[in-house]
Amino acid sequence: MKALRWTLYGFLAVLLIVIIFFQIxxxxxxxxQGQAYPMTTSPERRPVSLTSSPLEIEGSGVQVTPLYHGLDTGKLYLGISYGKLDLSQKKDDKWKKEDGAVQFLVKVVDTNGTNFSGKTTGTVKGTFSTFQYVQVEDFDVHEKTKALTLSFYPLMDRKGKDVPSEQPSFQVNVPIQ
Structure with a gap:
């Protein structure tokens, strides 16, 4: 009888830990997973989806959420998620960090060669991973645009100014639907 009781207590403890972990x-x-818009504020109008699913950046351990264009705001919204150890292996003490997350300048180039720039605007921490919001200002997508190239440059603090590194930490070519 005692063994059954201890087994039940153990099962309930594990179940409680799983529920707490899920809620956190x-x-x-x-x-x-792309189930919520990668925006720090709720949109007034539903943004247009430019891609259908998250995309893994090869060799970096970084995943890019679907991309969204806010027609009323003229901004491109996306997010990146990565394991807490993925970027710490490439750690550079000069990289600017906010809440422990590396801050990035994001360069977006469309198939026409038009350049747009944005930056990380906020962080959501998971138990073992980090999510960062990315917002690109003054973004405009043309009908002929087939893909966007996203390049992520870590920002460095040099004499109180944010200066991007010379080489991107990672980049990806994202096909537009």
Missing amino acids: NKDFNQLA
Whole structure:
């Protein structure tokens, strides 16, 4: 009888830990899996989806959420998620960090060669991973645009100014639907 009771207590303890773990990571999971818009504020109008699913950046451990264009705001919204150890292996003490997350300048180039720039605007931490919002100002997508190239440059603090590194930490070519 005691063995059954201890087994039941053990099962309930494990179940409680799983439920708590799920609740702690709920926001992170929704953002990383593309189930929530990668925007820091709720949109007044529904943004247009430019891609259909998250995309893994090869060799970096970084995943890019679907891309969204806010027609009323003229901004491109996306997010990146990565394991806490993925970027710390490439750690550079000069990189600017906010809440422990490396800050990036994001360069977006469309198939016409038009350049847009944005930056990380916020962070959501999961237990083992980090999600960062990315917002690109003054973004305009043309009908002929077939793909966007996203390049992520870590920002460095030099004499109080944010200066991007010379080489991108990672980049990806994203096909537009």
